[in-house]
Amino acid sequence: MDIALLGVGHLGEAVLAGLIDSGLPPAQIWxxxxxxxxxxxxxxxxxxxVGTDNPSAVAEADVVIIAVPPVAVGPLLSAIGPSxxxxxxxxxxxxxxPLARLAERLPPGTTAVRAMTNIAARARxxxxxxxxxxxxxLTEIEDLFDRIGVTVIADESMMDLITAVAGSGPAFLYYLADSMTNAAVDGGMDPVDARVLIDQMLLGACLHLQDSDEPPAALLERIATPGGTTEAALASLDESNVDEAIRAAVAAAAERGGELPGA
Ligand SMILES: NC(=O)C1=CN([C@@H]2O[C@H](COP(=O)(O)OP(=O)(O)OC[C@H]3O[C@@H](n4cnc5c(N)ncnc54)[C@H](OP(=O)(O)O)[C@@H]3O)[C@@H](O)[C@H]2O)C=CC1
Ligand SMILES: O=C(O)[C@@H]1CCC=N1
Known part of the structure:
Protein backbone atom coordinates (compact mmCIF):
# COMPACT_ATOMS: atom_id res chain seq x y z
CA MET A 1 0.00 0.00 0.00
CA ASP A 2 1.45 3.39 -1.01
CA ILE A 3 0.60 6.27 1.29
CA ALA A 4 0.67 10.04 0.77
CA LEU A 5 0.74 12.11 3.96
CA LEU A 6 -0.06 15.73 3.18
CA GLY A 7 0.79 18.59 5.56
CA VAL A 8 3.29 17.21 8.01
CA GLY A 9 2.92 19.58 10.96
CA HIS A 10 2.53 18.63 14.62
CA LEU A 11 0.00 15.83 14.12
CA GLY A 12 1.32 14.78 10.72
CA GLU A 13 4.82 14.33 12.12
CA ALA A 14 3.48 12.23 15.01
CA VAL A 15 1.65 10.00 12.51
CA LEU A 16 4.72 9.80 10.27
CA ALA A 17 7.00 8.89 13.18
CA GLY A 18 4.53 6.27 14.42
CA LEU A 19 4.09 4.66 11.02
CA ILE A 20 7.84 4.45 10.45
CA ASP A 21 8.36 3.08 13.97
CA SER A 22 5.70 0.44 13.24
CA GLY A 23 7.91 -0.96 10.48
CA LEU A 24 6.09 0.54 7.50
CA PRO A 25 8.78 0.78 4.80
CA PRO A 26 9.75 4.45 4.27
CA ALA A 27 9.64 3.86 0.49
CA GLN A 28 5.85 3.44 0.80
CA ILE A 29 5.34 6.97 2.14
CA TRP A 30 5.29 10.19 0.14
CA VAL A 50 9.01 14.81 1.53
CA GLY A 51 8.23 17.55 -0.97
CA THR A 52 5.98 20.56 -1.22
CA ASP A 53 3.96 19.50 -4.28
CA ASN A 54 0.73 17.81 -3.21
CA PRO A 55 -0.50 16.63 -6.66
CA SER A 56 2.84 14.83 -7.30
CA ALA A 57 2.78 13.23 -3.86
CA VAL A 58 -0.66 11.63 -4.38
CA ALA A 59 -0.15 10.35 -7.93
CA GLU A 60 0.83 6.79 -6.92
CA ALA A 61 -0.95 6.65 -3.58
CA ASP A 62 -3.60 4.10 -2.60
CA VAL A 63 -4.27 6.03 0.62
CA VAL A 64 -3.96 9.80 1.04
CA ILE A 65 -3.85 11.12 4.62
CA ILE A 66 -4.63 14.83 5.00
CA ALA A 67 -3.10 16.56 8.03
CA VAL A 68 -3.39 20.25 7.08
CA PRO A 69 -5.40 22.78 9.13
CA PRO A 70 -9.19 22.51 8.61
CA VAL A 71 -9.33 25.72 6.56
CA ALA A 72 -6.77 24.32 4.11
CA VAL A 73 -8.58 21.02 3.46
CA GLY A 74 -11.00 22.21 0.75
CA PRO A 75 -8.41 23.94 -1.45
CA LEU A 76 -6.04 21.00 -0.98
CA LEU A 77 -8.66 18.47 -2.12
CA SER A 78 -9.46 20.59 -5.17
CA ALA A 79 -5.74 20.75 -6.01
CA ILE A 80 -5.10 17.00 -5.72
CA GLY A 81 -8.40 15.76 -7.21
CA PRO A 82 -7.18 15.45 -10.81
CA SER A 83 -4.01 13.61 -9.72
CA PRO A 98 -17.65 16.75 7.58
CA LEU A 99 -17.58 13.73 5.27
CA ALA A 100 -20.03 15.46 2.93
CA ARG A 101 -17.57 18.35 2.46
CA LEU A 102 -14.77 15.90 1.71
CA ALA A 103 -16.86 13.87 -0.71
CA GLU A 104 -18.07 16.89 -2.70
CA ARG A 105 -14.47 17.92 -3.39
CA LEU A 106 -13.32 14.45 -4.51
CA PRO A 107 -13.64 12.80 -7.93
CA PRO A 108 -16.14 9.93 -8.36
CA GLY A 109 -14.63 6.54 -7.48
CA THR A 110 -12.53 7.83 -4.61
CA THR A 111 -13.53 7.14 -1.01
CA ALA A 112 -13.65 9.77 1.74
CA VAL A 113 -12.87 8.82 5.33
CA ARG A 114 -12.94 11.13 8.31
CA ALA A 115 -10.50 10.17 11.06
CA MET A 116 -9.70 11.62 14.44
CA THR A 117 -6.47 10.59 16.09
CA ASN A 118 -4.02 12.20 18.50
CA ILE A 119 -0.46 13.22 19.18
CA ALA A 120 0.29 9.90 20.92
CA ALA A 121 0.59 8.45 17.39
CA ARG A 122 4.29 9.23 17.85
CA ALA A 123 4.47 6.67 20.66
CA ARG A 124 2.11 4.33 18.74
CA LEU A 138 -12.59 0.31 6.31
CA THR A 139 -10.48 -2.81 6.94
CA GLU A 140 -7.30 -1.52 5.28
CA ILE A 141 -7.56 1.91 6.90
CA GLU A 142 -8.24 0.36 10.30
CA ASP A 143 -5.17 -1.87 9.89
CA LEU A 144 -3.10 1.19 8.98
CA PHE A 145 -4.19 3.18 12.06
CA ASP A 146 -3.84 0.10 14.28
CA ARG A 147 -0.10 0.41 13.58
CA ILE A 148 -0.07 3.63 15.62
CA GLY A 149 -2.51 2.73 18.39
CA VAL A 150 -6.11 1.65 18.90
CA THR A 151 -8.80 2.25 16.27
CA VAL A 152 -12.59 2.24 16.49
CA ILE A 153 -15.25 2.77 13.84
CA ALA A 154 -17.69 5.52 14.75
CA ASP A 155 -20.80 7.19 13.48
CA GLU A 156 -19.98 10.58 12.01
CA SER A 157 -22.42 12.27 14.38
CA MET A 158 -19.98 11.44 17.22
CA MET A 159 -16.87 12.88 15.57
CA ASP A 160 -16.91 16.32 17.23
CA LEU A 161 -17.25 14.72 20.66
CA ILE A 162 -14.55 12.20 19.78
CA THR A 163 -12.35 15.10 18.69
CA ALA A 164 -12.80 16.63 22.14
CA VAL A 165 -11.98 13.51 24.15
CA ALA A 166 -9.53 11.65 21.88
CA GLY A 167 -8.00 14.38 19.69
CA SER A 168 -7.75 17.20 22.23
CA GLY A 169 -7.73 14.74 25.15
CA PRO A 170 -3.94 14.52 25.61
CA ALA A 171 -3.93 18.28 26.28
CA PHE A 172 -6.21 17.72 29.29
CA LEU A 173 -3.62 15.35 30.77
CA TYR A 174 -0.72 17.68 29.95
CA TYR A 175 -2.66 20.46 31.70
CA LEU A 176 -2.91 18.23 34.77
CA ALA A 177 0.79 17.33 34.51
CA ASP A 178 1.73 21.00 34.26
CA SER A 179 -0.39 21.99 37.27
CA MET A 180 0.96 19.14 39.39
CA THR A 181 4.55 19.84 38.37
CA ASN A 182 4.17 23.52 39.23
CA ALA A 183 2.65 22.64 42.60
CA ALA A 184 5.50 20.22 43.34
CA VAL A 185 8.23 22.66 42.31
CA ASP A 186 6.57 25.54 44.16
CA GLY A 187 6.54 23.28 47.22
CA GLY A 188 10.33 22.88 46.93
CA MET A 189 10.71 19.65 44.94
CA ASP A 190 13.61 19.33 42.54
CA PRO A 191 12.15 20.03 39.02
CA VAL A 192 13.85 16.98 37.47
CA ASP A 193 12.56 14.68 40.22
CA ALA A 194 9.09 16.23 39.86
CA ARG A 195 9.06 15.54 36.14
CA VAL A 196 10.30 11.96 36.54
CA LEU A 197 7.76 11.16 39.27
CA ILE A 198 4.78 12.83 37.61
CA ASP A 199 5.50 11.32 34.17
CA GLN A 200 5.78 7.87 35.73
CA MET A 201 2.68 8.41 37.89
CA LEU A 202 0.61 9.30 34.79
CA LEU A 203 2.01 6.43 32.73
CA GLY A 204 1.49 3.88 35.51
CA ALA A 205 -2.01 5.13 36.32
CA CYS A 206 -3.03 5.01 32.64
CA LEU A 207 -1.63 1.51 32.15
CA HIS A 208 -3.50 0.35 35.26
CA LEU A 209 -6.70 2.00 33.99
CA GLN A 210 -6.33 0.30 30.62
CA ASP A 211 -5.63 -3.10 32.23
CA SER A 212 -8.62 -2.89 34.54
CA ASP A 213 -12.23 -3.81 33.76
CA GLU A 214 -13.44 -1.45 36.47
CA PRO A 215 -14.65 2.11 35.89
CA PRO A 216 -12.23 4.94 36.74
CA ALA A 217 -14.37 5.95 39.72
CA ALA A 218 -13.86 2.49 41.30
CA LEU A 219 -10.07 2.71 40.85
CA LEU A 220 -10.09 6.17 42.36
CA GLU A 221 -11.89 4.93 45.48
CA ARG A 222 -9.23 2.28 46.06
CA ILE A 223 -6.55 4.96 46.38
CA ALA A 224 -8.59 7.04 48.80
CA THR A 225 -7.79 5.57 52.21
CA PRO A 226 -10.54 6.74 54.60
CA GLY A 227 -9.53 9.98 56.28
CA GLY A 228 -6.31 10.11 54.23
CA THR A 229 -4.53 12.39 51.79
CA THR A 230 -6.46 11.39 48.63
CA GLU A 231 -9.78 12.10 50.31
CA ALA A 232 -8.51 15.57 51.13
CA ALA A 233 -7.44 16.11 47.51
CA LEU A 234 -10.75 14.83 46.10
CA ALA A 235 -12.78 17.01 48.46
CA SER A 236 -10.77 20.02 47.28
CA LEU A 237 -11.38 19.09 43.61
CA ASP A 238 -15.12 18.73 44.30
CA GLU A 239 -15.21 22.07 46.12
CA SER A 240 -13.70 23.66 43.00
CA ASN A 241 -16.25 21.94 40.73
CA VAL A 242 -13.48 20.34 38.69
CA ASP A 243 -15.82 17.64 37.32
CA GLU A 244 -18.12 20.35 36.01
CA ALA A 245 -15.15 22.27 34.58
CA ILE A 246 -13.90 19.20 32.70
CA ARG A 247 -17.37 18.47 31.29
CA ALA A 248 -17.62 22.10 30.18
CA ALA A 249 -14.18 21.89 28.55
CA VAL A 250 -15.19 18.75 26.59
CA ALA A 251 -18.40 20.47 25.50
CA ALA A 252 -16.49 23.61 24.44
CA ALA A 253 -14.08 21.57 22.33
CA ALA A 254 -16.90 19.58 20.70
CA GLU A 255 -18.85 22.76 19.96
CA ARG A 256 -15.78 24.37 18.38
CA GLY A 257 -15.50 21.32 16.10
CA GLY A 258 -18.79 22.30 14.50
CA GLU A 259 -17.71 25.91 14.11
CA LEU A 260 -14.28 25.47 12.50
CA PRO A 261 -13.80 27.29 9.20
CA GLY A 262 -13.22 24.09 7.22
CA ALA A 263 -16.56 22.65 8.41
N1 LIG B 1 -2.35 18.67 16.76
C1 LIG B 1 -3.11 17.62 17.14
O1 LIG B 1 -2.84 16.99 18.19
C2 LIG B 1 -4.27 17.21 16.33
C3 LIG B 1 -4.59 17.82 15.12
N2 LIG B 1 -5.64 17.38 14.38
C4 LIG B 1 -5.92 17.96 13.06
O2 LIG B 1 -4.74 17.81 12.29
C5 LIG B 1 -4.58 18.89 11.41
C6 LIG B 1 -3.21 19.50 11.61
O3 LIG B 1 -3.13 20.01 12.91
P1 LIG B 1 -1.71 20.40 13.52
O4 LIG B 1 -0.72 19.35 13.16
O5 LIG B 1 -1.95 20.73 14.92
O6 LIG B 1 -1.40 21.73 12.71
P2 LIG B 1 0.00 22.26 12.16
O7 LIG B 1 -0.21 23.67 11.77
O8 LIG B 1 1.09 21.91 13.11
O9 LIG B 1 0.22 21.36 10.86
C7 LIG B 1 -0.35 21.60 9.63
C8 LIG B 1 0.76 21.66 8.64
O10 LIG B 1 0.22 21.67 7.32
C9 LIG B 1 1.00 22.57 6.56
N3 LIG B 1 0.24 22.96 5.39
C10 LIG B 1 -0.75 23.88 5.27
N4 LIG B 1 -1.23 23.90 4.02
C11 LIG B 1 -0.52 22.97 3.32
C12 LIG B 1 -0.54 22.52 1.99
N5 LIG B 1 -1.41 23.02 1.10
N6 LIG B 1 0.33 21.57 1.62
C13 LIG B 1 1.20 21.03 2.50
N7 LIG B 1 1.26 21.42 3.78
C14 LIG B 1 0.41 22.36 4.19
C15 LIG B 1 1.30 23.69 7.52
O11 LIG B 1 2.38 24.48 7.05
P3 LIG B 1 2.39 26.04 7.44
O12 LIG B 1 2.33 26.10 8.92
O13 LIG B 1 3.68 26.52 6.86
O14 LIG B 1 1.17 26.63 6.77
C16 LIG B 1 1.63 22.92 8.78
O15 LIG B 1 2.97 22.52 8.83
C17 LIG B 1 -5.72 19.87 11.71
O16 LIG B 1 -6.70 19.72 10.72
C18 LIG B 1 -6.23 19.43 13.07
O17 LIG B 1 -7.62 19.64 13.20
C19 LIG B 1 -6.42 16.32 14.77
C20 LIG B 1 -6.16 15.69 15.94
C21 LIG B 1 -5.09 16.07 16.83
O1 LIG C 1 -7.02 21.75 18.65
C1 LIG C 1 -7.43 21.30 17.58
O2 LIG C 1 -8.29 21.92 16.90
C2 LIG C 1 -6.91 19.99 17.08
C3 LIG C 1 -8.00 18.98 16.91
C4 LIG C 1 -7.85 18.03 18.07
C5 LIG C 1 -6.57 18.39 18.66
N1 LIG C 1 -6.03 19.41 18.08
Whole structure:
Protein backbone atom coordinates (compact mmCIF):
# COMPACT_ATOMS: atom_id res chain seq x y z
CA MET A 1 0.00 0.00 0.00
CA ASP A 2 1.45 3.39 -1.01
CA ILE A 3 0.60 6.27 1.29
CA ALA A 4 0.67 10.04 0.77
CA LEU A 5 0.74 12.11 3.96
CA LEU A 6 -0.06 15.73 3.18
CA GLY A 7 0.79 18.59 5.56
CA VAL A 8 3.29 17.21 8.01
CA GLY A 9 2.92 19.58 10.96
CA HIS A 10 2.53 18.63 14.62
CA LEU A 11 0.00 15.83 14.12
CA GLY A 12 1.32 14.78 10.72
CA GLU A 13 4.82 14.33 12.12
CA ALA A 14 3.48 12.23 15.01
CA VAL A 15 1.65 10.00 12.51
CA LEU A 16 4.72 9.80 10.27
CA ALA A 17 7.00 8.89 13.18
CA GLY A 18 4.53 6.27 14.42
CA LEU A 19 4.09 4.66 11.02
CA ILE A 20 7.84 4.45 10.45
CA ASP A 21 8.36 3.08 13.97
CA SER A 22 5.70 0.44 13.24
CA GLY A 23 7.91 -0.96 10.48
CA LEU A 24 6.09 0.54 7.50
CA PRO A 25 8.78 0.78 4.80
CA PRO A 26 9.75 4.45 4.27
CA ALA A 27 9.64 3.86 0.49
CA GLN A 28 5.85 3.44 0.80
CA ILE A 29 5.34 6.97 2.14
CA TRP A 30 5.29 10.19 0.14
CA UNK A 31 4.81 13.26 2.30
CA UNK A 32 4.44 16.99 1.86
CA UNK A 33 5.23 19.83 4.24
CA UNK A 34 5.64 23.58 4.13
CA UNK A 35 7.94 25.40 3.84
CA UNK A 36 10.55 23.60 1.70
CA UNK A 37 13.15 23.77 4.52
CA UNK A 38 10.80 21.86 6.82
CA UNK A 39 10.18 19.29 4.08
CA UNK A 40 13.94 18.78 3.71
CA UNK A 41 14.42 18.42 7.45
CA UNK A 42 11.63 15.82 7.68
CA UNK A 43 13.06 13.87 4.74
CA UNK A 44 16.43 13.71 6.52
CA UNK A 45 14.92 12.78 9.87
CA UNK A 46 12.61 10.00 8.65
CA UNK A 47 14.20 8.79 5.42
CA UNK A 48 10.98 9.35 3.42
CA UNK A 49 10.26 11.42 0.33
CA VAL A 50 9.01 14.81 1.53
CA GLY A 51 8.23 17.55 -0.97
CA THR A 52 5.98 20.56 -1.22
CA ASP A 53 3.96 19.50 -4.28
CA ASN A 54 0.73 17.81 -3.21
CA PRO A 55 -0.50 16.63 -6.66
CA SER A 56 2.84 14.83 -7.30
CA ALA A 57 2.78 13.23 -3.86
CA VAL A 58 -0.66 11.63 -4.38
CA ALA A 59 -0.15 10.35 -7.93
CA GLU A 60 0.83 6.79 -6.92
CA ALA A 61 -0.95 6.65 -3.58
CA ASP A 62 -3.60 4.10 -2.60
CA VAL A 63 -4.27 6.03 0.62
CA VAL A 64 -3.96 9.80 1.04
CA ILE A 65 -3.85 11.12 4.62
CA ILE A 66 -4.63 14.83 5.00
CA ALA A 67 -3.10 16.56 8.03
CA VAL A 68 -3.39 20.25 7.08
CA PRO A 69 -5.40 22.78 9.13
CA PRO A 70 -9.19 22.51 8.61
CA VAL A 71 -9.33 25.72 6.56
CA ALA A 72 -6.77 24.32 4.11
CA VAL A 73 -8.58 21.02 3.46
CA GLY A 74 -11.00 22.21 0.75
CA PRO A 75 -8.41 23.94 -1.45
CA LEU A 76 -6.04 21.00 -0.98
CA LEU A 77 -8.66 18.47 -2.12
CA SER A 78 -9.46 20.59 -5.17
CA ALA A 79 -5.74 20.75 -6.01
CA ILE A 80 -5.10 17.00 -5.72
CA GLY A 81 -8.40 15.76 -7.21
CA PRO A 82 -7.18 15.45 -10.81
CA SER A 83 -4.01 13.61 -9.72
CA UNK A 84 -5.63 11.01 -7.45
CA UNK A 85 -5.51 7.33 -8.46
CA UNK A 86 -9.00 6.21 -9.58
CA UNK A 87 -9.77 4.21 -6.41
CA UNK A 88 -7.74 6.18 -3.87
CA UNK A 89 -8.98 6.44 -0.29
CA UNK A 90 -8.65 9.94 1.17
CA UNK A 91 -8.49 10.09 4.97
CA UNK A 92 -8.90 13.53 6.54
CA UNK A 93 -7.54 14.04 10.06
CA UNK A 94 -8.93 17.57 10.20
CA UNK A 95 -11.18 18.48 13.10
CA UNK A 96 -14.70 19.50 12.16
CA UNK A 97 -14.59 18.89 8.41
CA PRO A 98 -17.65 16.75 7.58
CA LEU A 99 -17.58 13.73 5.27
CA ALA A 100 -20.03 15.46 2.93
CA ARG A 101 -17.57 18.35 2.46
CA LEU A 102 -14.77 15.90 1.71
CA ALA A 103 -16.86 13.87 -0.71
CA GLU A 104 -18.07 16.89 -2.70
CA ARG A 105 -14.47 17.92 -3.39
CA LEU A 106 -13.32 14.45 -4.51
CA PRO A 107 -13.64 12.80 -7.93
CA PRO A 108 -16.14 9.93 -8.36
CA GLY A 109 -14.63 6.54 -7.48
CA THR A 110 -12.53 7.83 -4.61
CA THR A 111 -13.53 7.14 -1.01
CA ALA A 112 -13.65 9.77 1.74
CA VAL A 113 -12.87 8.82 5.33
CA ARG A 114 -12.94 11.13 8.31
CA ALA A 115 -10.50 10.17 11.06
CA MET A 116 -9.70 11.62 14.44
CA THR A 117 -6.47 10.59 16.09
CA ASN A 118 -4.02 12.20 18.50
CA ILE A 119 -0.46 13.22 19.18
CA ALA A 120 0.29 9.90 20.92
CA ALA A 121 0.59 8.45 17.39
CA ARG A 122 4.29 9.23 17.85
CA ALA A 123 4.47 6.67 20.66
CA ARG A 124 2.11 4.33 18.74
CA UNK A 125 -0.49 4.84 21.46
CA UNK A 126 -2.99 6.97 19.52
CA UNK A 127 -6.74 6.71 20.02
CA UNK A 128 -8.26 6.85 16.53
CA UNK A 129 -11.86 6.89 15.36
CA UNK A 130 -12.85 6.40 11.72
CA UNK A 131 -16.11 7.46 10.08
CA UNK A 132 -17.18 6.87 6.50
CA UNK A 133 -20.31 6.47 4.41
CA UNK A 134 -22.39 3.41 5.28
CA UNK A 135 -21.09 0.26 3.60
CA UNK A 136 -17.51 1.53 3.18
CA UNK A 137 -14.96 -1.22 3.75
CA LEU A 138 -12.59 0.31 6.31
CA THR A 139 -10.48 -2.81 6.94
CA GLU A 140 -7.30 -1.52 5.28
CA ILE A 141 -7.56 1.91 6.90
CA GLU A 142 -8.24 0.36 10.30
CA ASP A 143 -5.17 -1.87 9.89
CA LEU A 144 -3.10 1.19 8.98
CA PHE A 145 -4.19 3.18 12.06
CA ASP A 146 -3.84 0.10 14.28
CA ARG A 147 -0.10 0.41 13.58
CA ILE A 148 -0.07 3.63 15.62
CA GLY A 149 -2.51 2.73 18.39
CA VAL A 150 -6.11 1.65 18.90
CA THR A 151 -8.80 2.25 16.27
CA VAL A 152 -12.59 2.24 16.49
CA ILE A 153 -15.25 2.77 13.84
CA ALA A 154 -17.69 5.52 14.75
CA ASP A 155 -20.80 7.19 13.48
CA GLU A 156 -19.98 10.58 12.01
CA SER A 157 -22.42 12.27 14.38
CA MET A 158 -19.98 11.44 17.22
CA MET A 159 -16.87 12.88 15.57
CA ASP A 160 -16.91 16.32 17.23
CA LEU A 161 -17.25 14.72 20.66
CA ILE A 162 -14.55 12.20 19.78
CA THR A 163 -12.35 15.10 18.69
CA ALA A 164 -12.80 16.63 22.14
CA VAL A 165 -11.98 13.51 24.15
CA ALA A 166 -9.53 11.65 21.88
CA GLY A 167 -8.00 14.38 19.69
CA SER A 168 -7.75 17.20 22.23
CA GLY A 169 -7.73 14.74 25.15
CA PRO A 170 -3.94 14.52 25.61
CA ALA A 171 -3.93 18.28 26.28
CA PHE A 172 -6.21 17.72 29.29
CA LEU A 173 -3.62 15.35 30.77
CA TYR A 174 -0.72 17.68 29.95
CA TYR A 175 -2.66 20.46 31.70
CA LEU A 176 -2.91 18.23 34.77
CA ALA A 177 0.79 17.33 34.51
CA ASP A 178 1.73 21.00 34.26
CA SER A 179 -0.39 21.99 37.27
CA MET A 180 0.96 19.14 39.39
CA THR A 181 4.55 19.84 38.37
CA ASN A 182 4.17 23.52 39.23
CA ALA A 183 2.65 22.64 42.60
CA ALA A 184 5.50 20.22 43.34
CA VAL A 185 8.23 22.66 42.31
CA ASP A 186 6.57 25.54 44.16
CA GLY A 187 6.54 23.28 47.22
CA GLY A 188 10.33 22.88 46.93
CA MET A 189 10.71 19.65 44.94
CA ASP A 190 13.61 19.33 42.54
CA PRO A 191 12.15 20.03 39.02
CA VAL A 192 13.85 16.98 37.47
CA ASP A 193 12.56 14.68 40.22
CA ALA A 194 9.09 16.23 39.86
CA ARG A 195 9.06 15.54 36.14
CA VAL A 196 10.30 11.96 36.54
CA LEU A 197 7.76 11.16 39.27
CA ILE A 198 4.78 12.83 37.61
CA ASP A 199 5.50 11.32 34.17
CA GLN A 200 5.78 7.87 35.73
CA MET A 201 2.68 8.41 37.89
CA LEU A 202 0.61 9.30 34.79
CA LEU A 203 2.01 6.43 32.73
CA GLY A 204 1.49 3.88 35.51
CA ALA A 205 -2.01 5.13 36.32
CA CYS A 206 -3.03 5.01 32.64
CA LEU A 207 -1.63 1.51 32.15
CA HIS A 208 -3.50 0.35 35.26
CA LEU A 209 -6.70 2.00 33.99
CA GLN A 210 -6.33 0.30 30.62
CA ASP A 211 -5.63 -3.10 32.23
CA SER A 212 -8.62 -2.89 34.54
CA ASP A 213 -12.23 -3.81 33.76
CA GLU A 214 -13.44 -1.45 36.47
CA PRO A 215 -14.65 2.11 35.89
CA PRO A 216 -12.23 4.94 36.74
CA ALA A 217 -14.37 5.95 39.72
CA ALA A 218 -13.86 2.49 41.30
CA LEU A 219 -10.07 2.71 40.85
CA LEU A 220 -10.09 6.17 42.36
CA GLU A 221 -11.89 4.93 45.48
CA ARG A 222 -9.23 2.28 46.06
CA ILE A 223 -6.55 4.96 46.38
CA ALA A 224 -8.59 7.04 48.80
CA THR A 225 -7.79 5.57 52.21
CA PRO A 226 -10.54 6.74 54.60
CA GLY A 227 -9.53 9.98 56.28
CA GLY A 228 -6.31 10.11 54.23
CA THR A 229 -4.53 12.39 51.79
CA THR A 230 -6.46 11.39 48.63
CA GLU A 231 -9.78 12.10 50.31
CA ALA A 232 -8.51 15.57 51.13
CA ALA A 233 -7.44 16.11 47.51
CA LEU A 234 -10.75 14.83 46.10
CA ALA A 235 -12.78 17.01 48.46
CA SER A 236 -10.77 20.02 47.28
CA LEU A 237 -11.38 19.09 43.61
CA ASP A 238 -15.12 18.73 44.30
CA GLU A 239 -15.21 22.07 46.12
CA SER A 240 -13.70 23.66 43.00
CA ASN A 241 -16.25 21.94 40.73
CA VAL A 242 -13.48 20.34 38.69
CA ASP A 243 -15.82 17.64 37.32
CA GLU A 244 -18.12 20.35 36.01
CA ALA A 245 -15.15 22.27 34.58
CA ILE A 246 -13.90 19.20 32.70
CA ARG A 247 -17.37 18.47 31.29
CA ALA A 248 -17.62 22.10 30.18
CA ALA A 249 -14.18 21.89 28.55
CA VAL A 250 -15.19 18.75 26.59
CA ALA A 251 -18.40 20.47 25.50
CA ALA A 252 -16.49 23.61 24.44
CA ALA A 253 -14.08 21.57 22.33
CA ALA A 254 -16.90 19.58 20.70
CA GLU A 255 -18.85 22.76 19.96
CA ARG A 256 -15.78 24.37 18.38
CA GLY A 257 -15.50 21.32 16.10
CA GLY A 258 -18.79 22.30 14.50
CA GLU A 259 -17.71 25.91 14.11
CA LEU A 260 -14.28 25.47 12.50
CA PRO A 261 -13.80 27.29 9.20
CA GLY A 262 -13.22 24.09 7.22
CA ALA A 263 -16.56 22.65 8.41
N1 LIG B 1 -2.35 18.67 16.76
C1 LIG B 1 -3.11 17.62 17.14
O1 LIG B 1 -2.84 16.99 18.19
C2 LIG B 1 -4.27 17.21 16.33
C3 LIG B 1 -4.59 17.82 15.12
N2 LIG B 1 -5.64 17.38 14.38
C4 LIG B 1 -5.92 17.96 13.06
O2 LIG B 1 -4.74 17.81 12.29
C5 LIG B 1 -4.58 18.89 11.41
C6 LIG B 1 -3.21 19.50 11.61
O3 LIG B 1 -3.13 20.01 12.91
P1 LIG B 1 -1.71 20.40 13.52
O4 LIG B 1 -0.72 19.35 13.16
O5 LIG B 1 -1.95 20.73 14.92
O6 LIG B 1 -1.40 21.73 12.71
P2 LIG B 1 0.00 22.26 12.16
O7 LIG B 1 -0.21 23.67 11.77
O8 LIG B 1 1.09 21.91 13.11
O9 LIG B 1 0.22 21.36 10.86
C7 LIG B 1 -0.35 21.60 9.63
C8 LIG B 1 0.76 21.66 8.64
O10 LIG B 1 0.22 21.67 7.32
C9 LIG B 1 1.00 22.57 6.56
N3 LIG B 1 0.24 22.96 5.39
C10 LIG B 1 -0.75 23.88 5.27
N4 LIG B 1 -1.23 23.90 4.02
C11 LIG B 1 -0.52 22.97 3.32
C12 LIG B 1 -0.54 22.52 1.99
N5 LIG B 1 -1.41 23.02 1.10
N6 LIG B 1 0.33 21.57 1.62
C13 LIG B 1 1.20 21.03 2.50
N7 LIG B 1 1.26 21.42 3.78
C14 LIG B 1 0.41 22.36 4.19
C15 LIG B 1 1.30 23.69 7.52
O11 LIG B 1 2.38 24.48 7.05
P3 LIG B 1 2.39 26.04 7.44
O12 LIG B 1 2.33 26.10 8.92
O13 LIG B 1 3.68 26.52 6.86
O14 LIG B 1 1.17 26.63 6.77
C16 LIG B 1 1.63 22.92 8.78
O15 LIG B 1 2.97 22.52 8.83
C17 LIG B 1 -5.72 19.87 11.71
O16 LIG B 1 -6.70 19.72 10.72
C18 LIG B 1 -6.23 19.43 13.07
O17 LIG B 1 -7.62 19.64 13.20
C19 LIG B 1 -6.42 16.32 14.77
C20 LIG B 1 -6.16 15.69 15.94
C21 LIG B 1 -5.09 16.07 16.83
O1 LIG C 1 -7.02 21.75 18.65
C1 LIG C 1 -7.43 21.30 17.58
O2 LIG C 1 -8.29 21.92 16.90
C2 LIG C 1 -6.91 19.99 17.08
C3 LIG C 1 -8.00 18.98 16.91
C4 LIG C 1 -7.85 18.03 18.07
C5 LIG C 1 -6.57 18.39 18.66
N1 LIG C 1 -6.03 19.41 18.08
Missing amino acids: ATALPAERAARLADAYGVE LAPEAVVVSLAAGV RAATALAAAEGTD
